[in-house]
Amino acid sequence: MPELEEVLPALAAEMADRDDRGEVASYIPQLSIIDPKRFGIAVALTDGRVITAGDADESFSIQSISKIFTLTLALGKVGDGLWRRVGREPSGNPFNSIVQLEREHGIPRNPFINAGAIVVTDVLLADHQPREAIGEILRFVQFLADDESIVVDRDVAASEKATGFRNFALANYMRAFGNLHHAPELALGVYFHHCAIAMNCRQLALSGRFLAHGGRLSQDGHSVVSNERARRILALMLTCGHYDGSGDFAFRVGIPGKSGVGGGILGIVPGIASIAVWSPGLNENGNSKLGSIALEKLARTMNWSIFAP
Incomplete structure (x- = not known):
């Protein structure tokens, strides 16, 4: 070889x-x-x-590679209970599609499309302030890589927030179905930051x-x-x-x-x-x-x- x-x-x-x-x-x-x-x-x-x-x-x-790490953390917190709020099937649609959410009552197809990752982020927000949840995710990635120099690019996070209208639509839609437990702006604040690692x-x-x-x-x-x-x-x-x-x-x-x-x-x-x-x-x-x-x-x-x- x-x-x-x-x-x-x-x-x-x-x-x-x-x-x-x-x-x-x-x-x-x-x-x-x-x-x-x-x-x-x-x-x-x-x-x-x-x-x-x-x-x-x-x-x-x-x-979206960060969604591997947030999924791992969320499973550690709530175990298989996560699958009551997020599916495990391929979506067959673009990562930021809202189409399936209406048909499937606010349950995202999987944790790797945007809607699913926003729900996973919502799980990580439980009993935390957004700053604490961001810190937990970042420390976990630093631990895995054995490298404390890894940071969140705050310019990228701010850029995503300024243009993230579809993600706000997804979050508000899931909130309307009761599948987002925190205010959309709080869940999305954490979401934009972990994507900007x-x-x-x-x-x-x-x-x-x-x-x-x-x-x-x-x-x-x-x-x-x-x-x-x-x-x-x-x-x-x-x-x-x-x-x-x-x-x-x-x-x-x-x-x-x-x-x-x-x-x-x-x-x-x-x-x-x-x-x-x-x-x-x-x-x-x-x-x-x-x-x-x-x-x-x-x-x-x-x-x-x-x-x-």
């Missing part, structure tokens, strides 16, 4: 030469100014090595180690979640992690992954590696175009599909 120390630089060089890079997210002003030529990748292996290439040490807004590929790959290790930070390290819960989070990442492009990502790449409109993707190869890739240009589904292509090529080269014999 090829060595990652050779595969990753070659992959980064190939991505640097491509012209079809997608379009950066223009509806969030702070994201629209990011250089679309950036590309970084990091692989945190279960043997403790971290191998990087490209712009792997440049921070970016992780956006800034990390680089190295930090992001390290933060996903617990899912590659069956719930532990390392093979014999601290347990973050049970093995069963880690498997269930990975199942949701595979089926719902790329919005209405989740099926195509599973078909082409074959590993659980979660994307964000900042251009990042966190992919997990159970028992082997946590992978973070970043390229700001998005495809028609709002997922990193070159990030998806790079992960497909990496999975094929390393035979890392979970469907491989």
